[in-house]
Amino acid sequence: MRYIHYILLPVFCLLIGASLNAQSKKGVEDLKTIQQHKFDHGDEHDHDHHGHDHGSHGHDHSSHDHSGHKHGSHDHAGHSHGKHAGHGDPCGHHDEKYDPTGTAIHHISDANVYSILELVRIPLPTFLYAPKAGWEVFMSNKFKIGHHEDGHMSHNGYVMHHGSVYRVVTPGFPLEGNHEHDCFTHKTVKDEKGKDKVIDYVMYGGKEYQLEARSTFDGGILGGGITSFYDFSISKNVLSMMLVALILFFLFRSAARAYKQHPNRAPKGIQNFLEPMFLFIRDEVAIPFIGEKKYMKYLPLLMSIFFFILGLNLWGQVPFLGSTNVTGNLTLTLVLAVIVFFVVNLSGNKDYWKHVFWMPGVPTFVKPLLAVVEGMGLFIKPLTLMLRLAGNISAGHIAILSFIGLIFIFGDLYGTMGSSIGTLLSVPLTLFMLAIELIVAFVQAFVFTILTASYIGAAIEEHEHH
Amino acid sequence: MTGTLAAIGAGISVIGAGIGIGMIGGKAMDAIARQPEASGDIRSAMILMAAFIEGAALIAILLSIFMS
Numbered sequence: 001m002r003y004i005h006y007i008l009l010p011v012f013c014l015l016i017g018a019s020l021n022a023q024s025k026k027g028v029e030d031l032k033t034i035q036q037h038k039f040d041h042g043d044e045h046d047h048d049h050h051g052h053d054h055g056s057h058g059h060d061h062s063s064h065d066h067s068g069h070k071h072g073s074h075d076h077a078g079h080s081h082g083k084h085a086g087h088g089d090p091c092g093h094h095d096e097k098y099d100p101t102g103t104a105i106h107h108i109s110d111a112n113v114y115s116i117l118e119l120v121r122i123p124l125p126t127f128l129y130a131p132k133a134g135w136e137v138f139m140s141n142k143f144k145i146g147h148h149e150d151g152h153m154s155h156n157g158y159v160m161h162h163g164s165v166y167r168v169v170t171p172g173f174p175l176e177g178n179h180e181h182d183c184f185t186h187k188t189v190k191d192e193k194g195k196d197k198v199i200d201y202v203m204y205g206g207k208e209y210q211l212e213a214r215s216t217f218d219g220g221i222l223g224g225g226i227t228s229f230y231d232f233s234i235s236k237n238v239l240s241m242m243l244v245a246l247i248l249f250f251l252f253r254s255a256a257r258a259y260k261q262h263p264n265r266a267p268k269g270i271q272n273f274l275e276p277m278f279l280f281i282r283d284e285v286a287i288p289f290i291g292e293k294k295y296m297k298y299l300p301l302l303m304s305i306f307f308f309i310l311g312l313n314l315w316g317q318v319p320f321l322g323s324t325n326v327t328g329n330l331t332l333t334l335v336l337a338v339i340v341f342f343v344v345n346l347s348g349n350k351d352y353w354k355h356v357f358w359m360p361g362v363p364t365f366v367k368p369l370l371a372v373v374e375g376m377g378l379f380i381k382p383l384t385l386m387l388r389l390a391g392n393i394s395a396g397h398i399a400i401l402s403f404i405g406l407i408f409i410f411g412d413l414y415g416t417m418g419s420s421i422g423t424l425l426s427v428p429l430t431l432f433m434l435a436i437e438l439i440v441a442f443v444q445a446f447v448f449t450i451l452t453a454s455y456i457g458a459a460i461e462e463h464e465h466h
Numbered sequence: 467m468t469g470t471l472a473a474i475g476a477g478i479s480v481i482g483a484g485i486g487i488g489m490i491g492g493k494a495m496d497a498i499a500r501q502p503e504a505s506g507d508i509r510s511a512m513i514l515m516a517a518f519i520e521g522a523a524l525i526a527i528l529l530s531i532f533m534s
Contacts, residue, residue: 284506284510285510384518384521384522384524387521387524387525388517388520388521388524391524391527391528392520446513447513447514447517450513450514450517451514451517454514
């Protein structure tokens, strides 16, 4: 009986795999009764995916079956069968294949809704500003968010797709009030450079309305495109940041109060958790790199960076709690890196700038060359800080999601038996990745802090000239 | 085609980073075995160096993602 859990775990895995597969098969059966048809638009796009779901969940089609499908402007060629025959409904056709990449990207992205296990969807305040239409302030449950964080209702011309707010660009879509719409579709087209580009559409009243590219503040560098509106919402990531900041505030306040009230008592409770880390950062990072004399000036910054990153890393790894990917988001790490950049360069002394622009101790003809390299280094240092943190945390999340995806990949291939075997493989691999990620959470917070300390130390170092 | 090339590039950069971090880890083990009392200093220096290598590899990987 001591080893019963070794037997129970595989049995548990088999049951979970079988039930997940049964659910996905039920979804597929539903789809088969609806219809399958080919959809011809006469455009140049390569292939269409309609109502793309991940092929692994039962779908609720009740909201898809009420629009005037026959009045669509497009020519619906193809065959159809089943009880909805003849409707020509693009929302009926689903990709049956599980899409690991799309699922992973969807789960590591920011969202305008905080959903836990697809059961609880916490609406978040949404602040949208369009130069032409002005401010829109509302809670995101106006979108009637459903499966895969797709909305079922438009609000003043905005819709929610995969957790993000989009604006409809095709004229004719109602720009005022709430209107129920159908599913989302997407097409892959070639742009002028020959690259594949995915354009999303929303179905409303049997017609397709094109959506704007996703809102990004990067000016379109990362492929998001420039939108006609700005999204200042309290998104999932922002909410996580606020929560983590609050938790840290209360933890440190209670610890500080305990130290104040009983200065000579041995640490108790939360002090035992915070004190070793605090002393480690002070004694192993701040003092050796910055120096005894000046470290107190930079200690608050280092501690804030360390505990903020650590808290967010750990918050994102709690299973079934939204799995937010805040420190894996380039925008957050960009802000942290910009702060470090300004702190380092504004506290740099004469020697630091001399070493950057006119390196002493090397032949004169090398000095301009080194100035170029060092000048680039000024920007590359914070850039690598930004990329390292985001890359590591996102990579960990993607690895875990891929291992969980094994269940559905095997299920697609071999049915119920396959998804059971997939679950048997996936559970230990996921546990292993979670353990690795726990180490990575601490190591990456530590690395960010130690590199910040070393950059500051290099900037304020007093050189002794002979 | 460019996607395939980018994947190969990312793979090559990971090989380089793997060799570098492996050498750092091996040398750090040697150093700790030789001077166990300095293990704390060696460990933080090891992590710092590994972070630098990782930064170079990450730049390569992200470039290959954006170029693809």
